[in-house]
Amino acid sequence: MAYRTDTRALVMAVLSMGPAHGYGISKAIREQSGSALKLGEGQLYPILHELEECGFVAAEWEIQDGDPPRRVYTLTPKGKKELTKRAAKWSEFANAVSSVLSAAPEMEVKA
Amino acid sequence: MSQRIDTYLAELAQHLRGKISDTVIEQRISELRGHLHLSQQDLQQQGLDEDAAERRALQNLGAAKTVAGDMLLQARGYTGRSAWSLSLFPMLLVPVTFALFFLAALKGPSTADTMYLLAKLSALPVLLAFTWQVLKTRRWLVAPVVVAFAATYVITILIFDIGHRTFQSGTSIAVARSGHYAEYRDNLSAQLLRVRGLIKESEKLYKSVQSGGHTPMGTIGPLVPNTNTVYRSAMVPGTLWPASSRVGVFHFVSATPNIGQEEADRRWREDGAITLQDMRREESDLTAALATWRSGPAVTWDHVWISYGLPLVTIAIHGLLLAALNWLLIGMLNLRRRLANRRDPIVNG
Numbered sequence: 001m002a003y004r005t006d007t008r009a010l011v012m013a014v015l016s017m018g019p020a021h022g023y024g025i026s027k028a029i030r031e032q033s034g035s036a037l038k039l040g041e042g043q044l045y046p047i048l049h050e051l052e053e054c055g056f057v058a059a060e061w062e063i064q065d066g067d068p069p070r071r072v073y074t075l076t077p078k079g080k081k082e083l084t085k086r087a088a089k090w091s092e093f094a095n096a097v098s099s100v101l102s103a104a105p106e107m108e109v110k111a
Numbered sequence: 112m113s114q115r116i117d118t119y120l121a122e123l124a125q126h127l128r129g130k131i132s133d134t135v136i137e138q139r140i141s142e143l144r145g146h147l148h149l150s151q152q153d154l155q156q157q158g159l160d161e162d163a164a165e166r167r168a169l170q171n172l173g174a175a176k177t178v179a180g181d182m183l184l185q186a187r188g189y190t191g192r193s194a195w196s197l198s199l200f201p202m203l204l205v206p207v208t209f210a211l212f213f214l215a216a217l218k219g220p221s222t223a224d225t226m227y228l229l230a231k232l233s234a235l236p237v238l239l240a241f242t243w244q245v246l247k248t249r250r251w252l253v254a255p256v257v258v259a260f261a262a263t264y265v266i267t268i269l270i271f272d273i274g275h276r277t278f279q280s281g282t283s284i285a286v287a288r289s290g291h292y293a294e295y296r297d298n299l300s301a302q303l304l305r306v307r308g309l310i311k312e313s314e315k316l317y318k319s320v321q322s323g324g325h326t327p328m329g330t331i332g333p334l335v336p337n338t339n340t341v342y343r344s345a346m347v348p349g350t351l352w353p354a355s356s357r358v359g360v361f362h363f364v365s366a367t368p369n370i371g372q373e374e375a376d377r378r379w380r381e382d383g384a385i386t387l388q389d390m391r392r393e394e395s396d397l398t399a400a401l402a403t404w405r406s407g408p409a410v411t412w413d414h415v416w417i418s419y420g421l422p423l424v425t426i427a428i429h430g431l432l433l434a435a436l437n438w439l440l441i442g443m444l445n446l447r448r449r450l451a452n453r454r455d456p457i458v459n460g
Contacts, residue, residue, distance in 0.1 A: 022142065023149040041150070042173035045142065046185035053191060068145040071138075 007039055008056075009086040011047055015057060015075040016083055022048060022071065048073055056082050113165055116147055119175050119457045126179030131186045139182060147172065166458070174455035177448050189248040197248050198255035201240040205259040208233045209267055241433065245440045253437050257430035261423055268418050303397040310390045313383075 014020060014028045022044055029039050051057045056079030062070045075083070120140050127136045147168050154164035172178060184190050189197065212233035241256050452458065 021145065021149070023146045023153075027153070040173060041146070041171045042178040043181055045139070045146075045178075046181045046190055049182075050185050050191045064145075068148050069141060070145040070149070071142045 006086060006090070007043075007047055008051060009083065009090065010037065010039065011044070011051065012056060012075055012079055012083040012086070015073055016080065019072050019074040021062075021073065025073070051079065054082075055079070115165060115169070115457060115460070116144070119147075119169055120144060122457065123175040123179050126176055127182060130183055135186070143172070143178075166460075169458045170452075172458075174452045174458050176455070177451050180448075184249065189250065194250055194252050195255045197244060197250055198241075198252045198259075201237050201244055201252070201256050202259040204237050204240050205256070206263045208236055209263050213267075242436065242440065245437055246444070249441055249444050251437055251441075253430060253434045256433060257426065260429070261426050264422055264426060265419060268422075300401065303394065303401060306390060306394050306397060310387070310394060313387055313390065 010029050011025055014025045014032075017028075020028065023041070025048075026039050026041050026044050029037050048057065048059075052059055052073070055076060057073045058076050059071050059073050062072050064070060120143060123143070124136050124140055127139065147165075150168035150171060151161075151164045154167050155161060159167060195202075215233075237256065237260075241252060245252055
């Protein structure tokens with residue numbers, strides 16, 4: 001259950017590719033997962049603020065000409081470490097599930 | 112920015128006002144304004160007109176009330192803190208209610224029904240605190256509360272065991288064999304004395320009364336209540352035995368109506384002898400139990416299973432019920448959230 005809801009890891013993974021604002025993060029998660037993962041936009045900000053409090057991400061305001069300012073987030077070295085830890089745990093979990101599933105006889109998938 | 116977005120952000124700020132600092136509210140509102148702007152632009156590029164894009168952008172973000180609710184959960188530290196730290200209050204309440212239950216049990220009326228009710232009621236404050244905390248934090252808090260229950264129970268029983276030397280028993284098996292129930296040595300001694308008194312009285316009665324009694328009515332008197340201190344000497348005719356301080360047993364020998372004098376005499380002889388024999392066996396079992404009280408093995412598996420294993424299994428089963436409650440509460444909150452998003456007039460207007 002915890003793995004299914006590890007949205008913090010997803011957010012940090014997007015930020016490991018470069019700084020981004022909230023909307024950009026939510027869009028990246030949706031696009032990179034082929035729309036399989038849709039992070040509720042309203043739920044994203046509390047996660048970002050929590051990660052910021054923990055020191056995993058840092059935020060800066062970016063002033064725009066004529067448009068509202070954007071808050072851009074960057075992954076900190078502490079956040080990188082945390083992401084590595086979470087990614088390793090996820091791989092361990094995914095490998096375990098894969099090895100059990102691959103042992104099962106082939107199933108006919110209905111279109 | 113349109114009026115709809117301004118209204119939305121003003122409502123959101125209103126939900127947050129007084130609960131977090133004004134500076135933080137201002138920052139959150141600015142951030143969401145930027146988000147809505149980007150989202151609307153993106154949706155317009157995908158082909159939606161300005162109005163539809165704005166509405167979709169708001170729908171994607173969710174109703175102001177739910178977004179504010181999520182922000183407050185984070186601001187109060189409910190999302191980042193561990194379940195253990197969030198469950199501190201119900202966890203601390205567990206030993207407190209245990210202590211209060213014991214005090215009430217010692218001071219109050221000690222009938223089995225009252226004790227049962229008291230034991231059930233003592234869990235109520237913990238249940239209420241747990242429910243309150245889940246509703247407040249929207250988190251899974253079952254594990255810490257169940258662990259608190261298990262730990263408090265084990266510590267309490269350990270204190271009792273060490274305090275009353277039950278560990279030096281080996282007696283539980285002997286006591287069980289004797290058909291008696293005794294937690295402590297004093298109870299056991301009292302029961303032995305009572306059995307000896309009954310044997311003495313029954314022997315006297317058995318010798319003096321030569322014939323059995325019978326009645327056309329069959330069994331007369333109250334049925335033997337099922338308590339663990341009821342004696343088998345109830346078969347002695349017409350005798351009221353103080354089986355325990357609370358229970359009296361009054362039975363006639365003829366359980367079947369009109370068995371006839373001959374049959375009644377035969378039953379009296381045979382059943383009376385068996386009853387006396389049983390009582391003597393009880394006496395010997397109780398004597399053995401008392402003799403092994405201090406010299407038995409330090410811990411018997413029976414004792415560990417009955418005092419620790421079985422109750423911990425029961426606590427685990429109660430934990431599953433608590434998990435179901437936790438699941439139900441979170442489910443209810445999620446449903447309320449979905450309904451709020453669907454019914455919000457600004458987002459859906």
